[in-house]
Structures are given as C-alpha cells and as structure tokens.
Amino acid sequence: MAIQQLMQRAGRGLLILAALLTTTLSQAAGLLQPSDGSLPPLEIRDHNVSVVLEDAYAVTTVEQVFFNPHDRDLEARYSFPVPEHGSVAEFTLWIDGKPVTGEVLERKEARRVYEEEKAAGRDAGLTEKDEYKTFEVQVSPVRAGQETRIRLVYLQPAHVDTGIGRYVYPLEEGGVDEEKLAFWTANDRVERQFGFNMKIRSAYPIEAVRMPNQPQAQLHQLSDGDWQINLGNSANNPAMGEEGNQSQAAASASGPAFTLDKDLVVYWRHKAGLPGSVDLVAHKPEGESRGTFMLVVTPGDDLQPISGGKDWVFVLDISGSMQGKYATLADGVERAMKQMRPEDRFRIVLFNERTRELTSGFVNATPEAVAEYARKVSAVIPDNGTNLFAGLEEGLSSLDADRTSALVLVTDGVANVGETRQRQFIELIEKRDIRLFTFIMGNSANRPLLEAVTKASNGFAMNISSSDDIVGQLLAASSKVTHQALHGVELEIDGVKTADITPQQIGSLYRGQQLVLFGHYWGDGMADVTLKGLISGQPKSYQTRFAFPAKATDNPEIERLWAYATIEDAMAEMADFGEKADLKQAVTDLGVEYGLVTDYTSMVVVRDEIFDQRGIKRTNQQRLAVEAAARQQRASQPAPSRRVDTQQPMYSSPRPHFGGGSHGGGALDGWSLLLLLPLVWLSLSARSRKVA
Amino acid sequence: MSVHALPRVRLGTIALPWRTLLLTAVALALYLGAGAAPELWVYDRLAISQGEWWRLISGHWVHSDLQHAVWDIGALFLLGLLFESRLQGKLFSVLGLATLGIDLWLWRVEPSLTYYCGLSGILNGLLALGLMQWWREDRHPLILMTGLGAVLKIAWEMAAGEALLTATAWSSVPEVHAVGFFCGLLLVVVVSWLNIGIIEELGLRSDSTRWGRAPPCTLK
Numbered sequence: 001m002a003i004q005q006l007m008q009r010a011g012r013g014l015l016i017l018a019a020l021l022t023t024t025l026s027q028a029a030g031l032l033q034p035s036d037g038s039l040p041p042l043e044i045r046d047h048n049v050s051v052v053l054e055d056a057y058a059v060t061t062v063e064q065v066f067f068n069p070h071d072r073d074l075e076a077r078y079s080f081p082v083p084e085h086g087s088v089a090e091f092t093l094w095i096d097g098k099p100v101t102g103e104v105l106e107r108k109e110a111r112r113v114y115e116e117e118k119a120a121g122r123d124a125g126l127t128e129k130d131e132y133k134t135f136e137v138q139v140s141p142v143r144a145g146q147e148t149r150i151r152l153v154y155l156q157p158a159h160v161d162t163g164i165g166r167y168v169y170p171l172e173e174g175g176v177d178e179e180k181l182a183f184w185t186a187n188d189r190v191e192r193q194f195g196f197n198m199k200i201r202s203a204y205p206i207e208a209v210r211m212p213n214q215p216q217a218q219l220h221q222l223s224d225g226d227w228q229i230n231l232g233n234s235a236n237n238p239a240m241g242e243e244g245n246q247s248q249a250a251a252s253a254s255g256p257a258f259t260l261d262k263d264l265v266v267y268w269r270h271k272a273g274l275p276g277s278v279d280l281v282a283h284k285p286e287g288e289s290r291g292t293f294m295l296v297v298t299p300g301d302d303l304q305p306i307s308g309g310k311d312w313v314f315v316l317d318i319s320g321s322m323q324g325k326y327a328t329l330a331d332g333v334e335r336a337m338k339q340m341r342p343e344d345r346f347r348i349v350l351f352n353e354r355t356r357e358l359t360s361g362f363v364n365a366t367p368e369a370v371a372e373y374a375r376k377v378s379a380v381i382p383d384n385g386t387n388l389f390a391g392l393e394e395g396l397s398s399l400d401a402d403r404t405s406a407l408v409l410v411t412d413g414v415a416n417v418g419e420t421r422q423r424q425f426i427e428l429i430e431k432r433d434i435r436l437f438t439f440i441m442g443n444s445a446n447r448p449l450l451e452a453v454t455k456a457s458n459g460f461a462m463n464i465s466s467s468d469d470i471v472g473q474l475l476a477a478s479s480k481v482t483h484q485a486l487h488g489v490e491l492e493i494d495g496v497k498t499a500d501i502t503p504q505q506i507g508s509l510y511r512g513q514q515l516v517l518f519g520h521y522w523g524d525g526m527a528d529v530t531l532k533g534l535i536s537g538q539p540k541s542y543q544t545r546f547a548f549p550a551k552a553t554d555n556p557e558i559e560r561l562w563a564y565a566t567i568e569d570a571m572a573e574m575a576d577f578g579e580k581a582d583l584k585q586a587v588t589d590l591g592v593e594y595g596l597v598t599d600y601t602s603m604v605v606v607r608d609e610i611f612d613q614r615g616i617k618r619t620n621q622q623r624l625a626v627e628a629a630a631r632q633q634r635a636s637q638p639a640p641s642r643r644v645d646t647q648q649p650m651y652s653s654p655r656p657h658f659g660g661g662s663h664g665g666g667a668l669d670g671w672s673l674l675l676l677l678p679l680v681w682l683s684l685s686a687r688s689r690k691v692a
Numbered sequence: 693m694s695v696h697a698l699p700r701v702r703l704g705t706i707a708l709p710w711r712t713l714l715l716t717a718v719a720l721a722l723y724l725g726a727g728a729a730p731e732l733w734v735y736d737r738l739a740i741s742q743g744e745w746w747r748l749i750s751g752h753w754v755h756s757d758l759q760h761a762v763w764d765i766g767a768l769f770l771l772g773l774l775f776e777s778r779l780q781g782k783l784f785s786v787l788g789l790a791t792l793g794i795d796l797w798l799w800r801v802e803p804s805l806t807y808y809c810g811l812s813g814i815l816n817g818l819l820a821l822g823l824m825q826w827w828r829e830d831r832h833p834l835i836l837m838t839g840l841g842a843v844l845k846i847a848w849e850m851a852a853g854e855a856l857l858t859a860t861a862w863s864s865v866p867e868v869h870a871v872g873f874f875c876g877l878l879l880v881v882v883v884s885w886l887n888i889g890i891i892e893e894l895g896l897r898s899d900s901t902r903w904g905r906a907p908p909c910t911l912k
Contacts, residue, residue, distance in 0.1 A: 273802075301806055302738055305731050653738055654806070672767055672812075675841045678834040679774055679826070686830075 029080035029171040029260045030188035031066065042076050042142055043067040046193040047260065048232075049169060052631065053158050054201035054639055055281045055555055056296045056516070058167055059631070060086070062152045066142050067191075073141035075118070076148065079134045079186065080260075081170040081443030084463055086156035087564045088135055088597040089557075090624055093125040093605040094149040101621045102127065102605040104595045106588055110602035113614065114138065117606050125150065125605040129597050133444045134173070155557055155564070160270065160298065162476050162512030163657035168465055169196065169264040170443040194232040194258035198266055201226050201634075203641035205271040212265055212469045225639055229266060233257050263443070263465040276300025276651025278529065278544055279642040282521075282552040283559055290520055291552065292559045293498075295491075296642075297515040297531060299542075300651030303484040309343030311362060311403045313434075315395035316377065317411035317441075319352040319386040325441045326382045328466055329410050332439065332473075334374035336408065339478045340365035347398075348373055351391025352384040353417050361398065386411070389419035389428070392453075396432050406459075406481060410439045414446050422449050422575045426456045435459040437481060439473075442466070452572050458487050458508045479656070480510035486533040486540065491517060495527040496548045502565040509533070512656045518562040524550035531650065542651060546644035554634060556626050563594035571599065595620035711783050712772025716765060719811060722754050723761040730754055735798065735808035748795045754809045764811040771815055775822030778829065782821065786879050790817030793875035794868050805865065813868030816846070820876025846870050 033041045046065040051058055060083070066076045091102040102125065105113065110126060117124035118140040125139045135152075142148045158167060173186070196217075200206060202225035209227045211217040217231040277298050284291025314333060322329065333348075340346065345362040349355060358376055363369045388411060399405050419425075429436060436457035438450050441464050454461040460480060464473055489506040501519035509515055515531070527548055532541035567590050570583045584600060591601030603620075611618060726733060735751030736744070755761035776783055794813045798805055823839045849866035 272805075304738075656806070672763075672842075672845070673770065675838055675845065676770055676774065678838055680770075682830075682832060682834050683774060 029173065030078070030186035032077040032079050033185055033187060039074065040070045041187050042074060043069060044078075044187065044190050044260075045147060047190040047258065048193065048195040049197065049264075051167065051169070051196075051198040052201070052635075053165075053167060053198065054634065055642055056158055056279065056294060057281075057557065057561055058156055058158045059557065060154050060156070060169065061090075064150050064152075065192075066139065066148045066150070068142040068144055068146060068148075071144050073143050075138060075140040076142045078137040078139075078150075079173075080137075081134055081173055082129065082132055083154055083156055083170050084168065084447070085564070085568065086154045087560075087567075088127050088129075088152055088154045088603060089560055089595055090151065090153035090620070091125060091127045091137070091597075091603040091605060092151040093123065093139060095123040095605075095607055099151070100605055100608055101618075101624055102603040103611065103616050103618060103620045104592050104597065104601050104603050105616070106592065107600050107602045110604040113604050113606065113616075114140075117610065122610065123605075123607055126602055127152070127597050127604075128602040129599055131599060132447050135597065155560055157294075157516050157561060157565075159514055159516065161514070162479060163270045163272065163274070163655060164476070165200075165268040165270070166468075167198070167266045168463070168467075169266075170465070171260045172263050172442065172466060173444055188260040189256035190258040190260060191256055196229070196231040196264055198229040199226070200229075200266075200268055201639040202268075202270075203639050203643070204274055206268050207271050208269045210267045210269075210469070212267070213262070213467050214264065223638070227268065231264070263467040265465055265467045265469075267469065270655075270657070272657045273654045274298075274657075275649060276653060276655050277643050278546070278645040278650050280546065280548070280644045281555050281558055281642050282549050283555050283557075284521075284524075284549060284552045286551050286553070290522055291524075291548070292520055292562045293518070293548065294555075294558050294561060295515075295517045295519075295529075297491075297517075297650070298655055299486075299509060299513075299515075300653035301511070301656035302651070302653050303486070303511045303535065303656075305483055306404075309341070309345065309403065311400055311405040312337075312340060312344060312346040312365075313395045313399075313405065313407045314346060314348045315391050315407060315409045315411075316348065316350050317352070317386060317388070317391070318350045318380050318382040319412075320383045321386065321412050321414060322382040322441065325412060325466060326380070327378075328464070329441060330374075330378035330380075332464070333377050333408075333410065334370075336478070337365065337370045337374060340370065342366060345403075346373075347395075348377065349391060349395045350380060351387055351394070352382065353387055354384075355387065355390045355394045357394065362400070385417040386414055387418040388415035389425060392425065392428060396428065396434065399432065399434065405434045406437060407434050407457075408437050408439070409450075409454075410441065411450070412441045412445045414444070415449065422452055423577065425449065425453045426576065429453055429457045437477065438462070439464050439477070448568070448572055448575055452576060455505070455507045458485075460508070460510050460513065476512060479512060483511040484535050485510045486535055489515065489531065489533040491515070492530045492532070493521075493527050494530075496525060497522040500562070500566065502562065502569050504569055518558070518565045520562070521548050524548050529650075544645040544648050544650040546647070554630055554640075556623070556630050560594045560596060560623075563590045564596055566590060567596065567598055593619075595623055709772055709776040712769060712776050715772065715787075716769045719753050719755075719761075719765045719768060722750075723758075723765070726754060728758070728761075729756045729807075729809060733809075735795075737799075737806045740799075749791060751809050752791055752794070752811055752814050755811070756809055760810060764815065767815050768811055771818050771822060775818065775825070778825045779818075779822060782825075782879070783818065786817045786821040786876055787814050789879050790814035790872045790875040793817070793878070794871050797868070797871045802865075802867075808865065808868075810868075813865075813872040814875075816842075816869045816872035817874075817876035817879070820873045821879055822876075824877070824880045842873065846873055 031042050031044055033039055043066065044064060045067045046063070048063045050061045064078070068074050092099045093102070107128065114124050114126040121141070123141070125137065127135060127137045129135055137150065137152065139148055139150060158165060200209065205224040206227055209219045209229060211219065211229060211231065214231055217229055220228045222228055279296040281294040282291055316329060316333065318326070337346065342365060344365040346359070346365055347362050348358040350358055358373065363373070392409065395407050434457060436454045436459035438454040438459065438461040440447055440450050440461055443465070447463070451461050462473060462477055486509040489509050491506065498519050498521045501517060506515060525547060526545055528543065528545050530541055530543050532539065534540065567587050570587050574580060574583050587598055588600045590596070591598040597603050722733070733747065733750040733754045735747050740747050755764060772783070779786070791814055798808055819842055823835055823842070827835045827839070846866065846869045850870060
C-alpha cells in the first residue's frame with residue numbers, strides 16, 4: 001500500500017519531470033543531418049521494433065524505412081544509443097527489393113569498403129560503434145523520391161532484479177558528446193508508422209507487466225509466463241485493427257506517428273515465492289566437442305538486514321550534460337534520503353568543473369535536515385564540464401573510520417575535465433574501505449568506466465532512464481544497501497571441463513541480483529557447481545549438481561552473447577591498463593568470427609555480387625539463418641524450463657521479491673473501526689437503559 | 693476504560709479493563725521503544741528457521757510504521773473495551789489461538805512471505821469471538837449486522853488483495869484477517885462442542901457467562 005502511495009507520488013513527480021524535460025533540448029535517436037543545414041533532411045517513415053525475450057536474453061529487431069523527399073540522392077545517417085550490454089548482430093539493407101545482410105570486417109576495412117561503394121554510386125550500408133555512446137548507421141544512397149528499408153538486430157542478456165525484470169529500448173541520447181551535438185541535429189520524428197511489439201516468454205510465472213509513461217500500451221497475458229506488449233500504430237499491433245489504420249492516417253495528417261526521444265521501458269514481475277534457482281542455457285551442435293553455456297544463478301533470500309547507523313556520502317553530478325536529467329536526479333536523491341534512518345548521517349558533494357560540499361561535514365538524517373538539503377539539491381542549476389575524479393576525491397575525504405560508510409554516486413558518467421583515466425579512478429577508490437553505489441543516468445554514460453570503478457569497490461551500479469520508475473529503482477537499490485551482500489564471489493564447476501568463463505571476476509552479489517556467467521564446456525555429463533563468497537567476513541558456499549547436455553541447438557544466440565561478454569571484459573581491461581595490441585586483436589577476431597559490431601569491427605552491407613567480388617565470406621548470413629530457424633522453432637513451443645538445480649536445489653529459501661507479499665503487515669483500517677460504531681452505540685444505549 | 697465499565701467507575705466500583713490496558717501498553721511500548729519494524733522482533737521466516745522462535749509471537753505485536761501502529765493499537769484498545777468484560781480470560785485465549793493459527797498459515801501456506809508484522813490478524817480473532825459471545829447474550833440485529841459486515845470486509849479485502857483504507861509501509865496481507873477471524877470462530881465451536889470442565893479450569897470460562905446462551909449483563 002505504501003508502494004502504491006509512492007507510485008502515486010512518483011506519478012506526480014514524473015509528470016513534473018516530463019514537463020521539465022520538454023523544456024530542454026531534445027536529444028534523441030534519429031536521422032542525423034548537419035546542423036548548418038548544408039544537406040536537406042531525410043524522413044523516417046516507419047520504425048517498427050520487435051523484441052523477443054526468452055531464456056534470459058532479449059533479441060531486439062528494428063526495421064526502419066527512410067524516405068528521401070528531395071530530387072537528388074542522399075546519404076542517410078541514423079544514430080541510436082548503445083543498449084546496455086548489447087551489440088548489433090545483424091544489419092540488413094533492402095537492395096532492389098531484396099534483403100541483403102551485412103558482414104563484419106575490421107573497422108577501417110569496413111569503412112573503406114563502404115566509402116568505395118558509395119563513391120561508385122552502388123548501394124551500401126555501414127554500422128559502426130562510437131565507443132560506449134552510440135551505434136551509427138550509414139546508408140547510401142537513399143534515392144531521390146524513394147524509400148530505403150533497413151533492419152538492425154541486437155542481442156543482450158536480460159536481468160531480473162528482486163523479482164522484477166527490466167528491458168529498455170534506448171532512444172534518449174545523453175547529450176554528453178558536445179562536439180557531435182554542435183555538428184549534427186537529430187530528426188527523431190517517425191512520420192508514418194511506429195510499432196513496439198514485445199513478447200516475453202518465461203518458464204517462471206509472470207504476475208504483471210508495466211510500461212511506465214506509455215498508458216496506451218496494450219499488455220496481454222497469453223499464459224502464466226507469456227506476455228505480449230503492443231504500442232503504436234503499426235500493422236504488427238493486433239490491438240489496433242481498424243482503429244489503427246485510422247490513427248495511422250490521422251498520424252500523417254496531424255503530426256508524427258511517434259517521436260524517438262524517450263526510452264521505452266518495460267518491467268515484468270515474477271510471481272512471489274519462486275525458489276532460488278540455477279538456470280542453464282547451452283548451445284552445442286551435434287558432433288561438436290565444444291559447447292557454449294549461459295548460467296544464471298538467482299539466489300534465495302538469505303542475506304540479513306544490516307543494523308546500526310551508516311554514513312552516506314552523496315556525490316552528485318551537476319555538469320551541463322545533466323540538464324535534462326537533473327530533475328530526476330534531485331527527485332531520486334530526495335527519496336533516497338527519506339529512506340535513511342535517524343541514526344544515519346549524510347554529506348552531499350556536488351561536482352561539475354569545480355567541486356563543493358553542500359553540507360558542512362556529516363549531518364544527522366533527521367526529517368528536517370533531509371527536507372532542507374533536498375530543497376537545496378533541487379535548487380541547483382547544472383552547468384559546465386564534468387570533473388568526476390575531483391568529485392569522488394572530495395566525497396571520499398573526511399570519512400569516519402569508526403562508522404560504516406557508503407558513497408552514492410549519481411552521474412551521467414562522462415569524465416571530461418581533470419583526471420579521466422580509469423586506472424586512476426580505481427586506485428582512488430581502492431585506497432578507502434567504502435562501497436560505491438552508482439546510479440548511471442541516461443544512455444550515453446561512460447558505463448564501462450563507472451561499472452569498473454564500482455566493481456572495484458565491491459558496490460553495485462544501476463542504470464536509470466528518464467522513463468524509469470524511479471521509485472521502483474530506488475526500492476531495489478535501498479534493499480541492496482540495507483542488506484548484507486555476498487562478496488568475493490567465485491563459482492567452481494567440477495566434473496565437466498569448462499573455460500573462457502566471463503566475467504573473469506564476479507565481484508559481489510547484492511540482495512536480489514542475479515549472477516550471469518558465460519563460458520565454454522567440453523564433453524557432457526554431471527557437474528558439481530559451487531558458488532562461494534563471504535558474508536560479513538564469514539565464508540558461505542552453495543552447492544548443486546546438474547548435467548551439461550551432449551547436444552543443445554535451441555539457443556545458438558548463446559555463442560554471440562558469450563563473445564560479446566568476452567569482448568566487454570577485454571575492453572574493460574584495456575580501459576584499465578591501456579590499449580594492448582593482443583587484446584585489440586582478440587576483440588577484432590571475436591567481432592569478425594561472431595558477427596558483432598564493436599569498437600574495432602563494423603558491419604558492412606554491399607550488393608550480393610560485390611561480396612563475392614571482394615571475397616568477403618558470408619559467415620554472418622549463415623549464422624543468422626541458423627539463429628532464425630532456432631527462433632522459429634522456439635516460437636512454436638511453450639517456453640521450456642531451463643532450471644537445472646531442481647533435484648539438488650542450490651538455495652533453500654525463495655527469491656527476494658517486491659510486492660505480492662515479501663513483506664506483510666496485518667493492518668486494520670477506518671472501515672474496521674466504522675464497523676464497530678454500532679456496537680459502541682449498542683453498548684452505550686444498553687448502559688443508559690440500565691442506569692435509567 | 694471499557695464502555696461497559698464506565699458506569700462501574702461512576703458508581704465507585706473498581707472494574708478497570710486491565711487486560712486491555714496491559715496489552716495496549718505492551719503494543720505501545722514496543723512501538724515507542726523498538727520503533728517501526730524492529731529487526732529483532734518481526735516475523736522473519738529465515739531467522740525463525742534458525743531458531744529465533746520468539747518472532748512467532750513478537751511479530752504480531754510490532755508494526756511496520758506509525759500508521760500501521762495507530763490503526764492496530766487503536767483497534768486493540770476499542771475491541772478490548774467492548775469485549776473484555778464479556779470474554780474475561782478468553783481474551784488471552786483467543787489472542788493465543790489466533791497467533792498460533794496465523795503463524796501456522798504463514799509458515800505452511802505462505803512460504804514466500806518472508807517478513808510479517810502487525811496485530812490486525814489476531815484482532816480479527818478477538819472480533820469474531822467477541823461478536824459471538826455478545827450475540828449469545830443479546831440477539832440484537834446490530835451484532836449480526838456487524839458480524840456480516842466484518843465477513844464482507846474480509847472477503848472484499850481478499851478479492852482486492854489489499855486492505856481497504858490503510859497504506860502501510862509493508863504491503864497488507866488480507867488473508868491473515870480471515871485466518872484470525874476463523875480462529876475466533878473455531879474457539880467458539882471447539883469449546884462449545886467440548887464444553888468440558890478442564891477447559892473452563894484453564895481460564896476459558898468467563899466468570900459471568902458460559903458458552904451457552906447467557907443472561908444479559910447486569911450491573912454490580
């Protein structure tokens with residue numbers, strides 16, 4: 001019930017926030033055009049998104065139609081934010097009415113091929129990755145007065161936290177790349193047809209699905225674990241029907257069908273009381289000695305609440321790039337501060353190019369102090385650059401060694417002033433015994449840097465979109481902060497040979513968090529799996545035993561998910577210790593072999609005959625065919641259970657869960673007391689009669 | 693002070709509802725002393741499984757926030773004032789039985805409910821028993837209507853999955869109201885059926901009434 005109240009308040013807050021956001025410069029996914037108007041703009045006619053989420057990963061397919069209303073051929077340049085732990089795995093361009101899928105080449109080589117084809121006037125397309133910020137798609141030519149159709153597909157693991165799953169279709173750009181913003185303007189209007197259609201297929205029952213800020217979204221439960229979500233006026237939206245066609249016509253007459261300026265966020269909530277579990281998704285074609293696996297451990301709820309007062313240091317980014325997000329930040333910080341207990345203390349440090357402390361040392365977390373400093377935080381106007389290092393340094397100063405301390409960092413994470421090297425950040429945080437809890441705002445944050453620094457402190461990082469349910473995210477975070485965590489986590493697999501496990505270092509597991517591991521295995525058969533770590537300094541281990549399959553062909557995508565997770569590990573190492581030739585080569589090789597767009601590889605599409613002429617192998621085309629066949633096969637069957645620890649459960653307690661009863665309180669209310677009023681009257685009147 | 697007892701005091705008779713006052717004082721002291729949802733006292737499934745059995749009892753006497761405490765402790769006080777003089781020792785008995793019943797239900801039927809606190813479940817047992825006792829003494833339609841109202845309210849809460857008006861920090865569990873109410877009725881039925889002397893010796897028999905139809909209360 002309190003959550004409902006919070007939701008209502010959050011709803012009001014989000015309305016205010018929405019109003020604030022509309023007054024800021026729109027920064028979104030879209031077709032880029034030079035800001036100086038030197039080239040005429042193209043149109044996005046259609047934008048249709050299809051997401052299938054099953055077996056702990058999501059496959060997102062985006063089909064678009066660009067239109068050139070001008071009398072000369074033009075190049076289309078489409079940009080969109082990098083999805084969380086997601087990589088483009090397919091880029092298809094329709095040439096002469098036929099889809100032609102791209103192949104991944106080393107980045108410079110791919111660019112050279114694209115430029116040559118473009119110069120020759122032949123159809124070509126290119127998808128590149130701009131570090132952690134955006135994927136850039138170029139298509140040439142979009143012929144005068146004609147349409148060009150493209151399809152992008154990306155894969156990403158899908159996490160569930162404290163019983164709540166979250167998927168973000170990222171559209172809102174962070175506005176952190178000032179050079180790019182100065183040069184390009186994004187046309188984010190979809191003129192004709194927009195659709196967002198998502199299927200969630202889970203062997204675990206799903207109680208509810210939400211799409212915050214999208215009241216027109218149609219949510220349908222198909223079975224216990226299957227849901228369908230439809231939004232927009234696309235023909236793919238079965239909920240639209242005739243009405244959809246009418247609104248489609250209306251859309252072109254009255255304005256855009258959709259604007260690609262806000263993230264689309266989908267939450268799904270699993271049924272309460274599900275057991276802690278271990279799920280295994282494997283891929284091992286017949287005859288292959290090596291298989292690939294994805295292991296998802298969902299711990300049971302056996303982490304105890306932490307008692308005693310804590311010191312909280314809020315380090316808040318007030319740089320110019322935070323302008324569109326600052327209202328969200330201030331709102332979130334206020335709510336977080338209200339969660340503190342009277343025995344807690346807090347400090348607030350603000351940073352942009354300069355650093356200043358809003359408090360004067362630690363302040364007791366009384367309701368009055370919280371209200372006062374919440375007001376002060378919301379009154380700040382963000383501007384200037386970001387000296388994240390100085391902000392962290394100030395936050396880490398003046399800690400009281402006798403008290404447990406935690407540092408809450410809220411930033412869009414682009415360190416562009418002062419010290420910006422990741423290693424220096426890690427060394428700074430490792431000097432102190434403090435946990436870092438990082439809230440990453442927006443899609444263009446330097447997520448790799450922030451996640452690496454946070455991991456070094458044994459803390460946790462959470463991504464926050466402006467479209468998120470901020471209260472829900474805060475509840476998830478506060479539940480982690482107020483409970484013990486399993487630190488120094490290690491997973492051992494005995495009985496089956498495994499290698500290439502990623503992440504190489506797991507770090508900590510906080511309450512509600514899942515552990516997702518990828519790796520290779522050889523052979524098959526039973527394996528003893530042990531998860532161990534330290535809870536409050538005491539060793540703790542969990543065991544189970546299950547079989548790795550001899551053959552598994554349902555989920556070929558696992559190979560690419562493993563490859564991308566390995567690439568992310570390598571990129572993190574390079575960000576930490578500098579670019580190394582062998583690691584760079586490893587990333588390039590993995591990108592090319594598994595058809596993934598990375599910092600060092602790009603996907604290029606040319607005409608079929610040009611692929612042949614240039615001797616470019618169609619390995620990605622073959623891989624896509626295998627994946628498409630497997631997806632089709634899966635779609636025809638109910639979502640199978642991937643749980644492997646049923647015989648010997650790893651956990652004895654159920655998973656932690658929000659709502660639906662993980663915390664329960666008997667509560668009488670006004671109705672109960674109203675019910676008793678007749679009895680009071682009866683008792684009094686009986687008394688009066690007796691006295692008379 | 694009991695509504696029933698008011699004239700007694702006015703007439704100079706000392707008949708304070710001491711059980712109600714004592715229990716209310718305990719609940720108040722726990723909230724004021726231990727605060728909202730005290731970690732050591734709430735029903736915590738994992739802690740109970742590790743031997744902290746007292747939570748099975750204390751969990752019912754602590755509250756998740758101020759609003760939760762005000763409603764529940766207020767209701768305890770009012771129900772005690774209305775029913776104590778009719779129930780006497782059975783007041784403790786019904787609270788004990790409802791505690792047992794709700795704990796059993798939480799443990800066996802709701803394994804996913806890891807934490808619980810609040811008085812309202814056991815108070816519904818007190819309400820059921822008090823209404824039945826009163827009905828036996830005075831077949832006034834208002835008593836029947838109140839009982840029906842209580843049943844309808846519980847049914848509505850269970851259908852809606854939430855309490856009607858409250859918005860407490862921990863989500864409400866309407867099923868415990870039903871379990872508590874059932875425990876109150878169970879005590880009536882079991883004792884009526886058994887109606888053996890040992891039960892009365894154990895304090896389940898009130899001084900002024902028996903489980904059968906009793907004469908209306910009279911002033912001393």
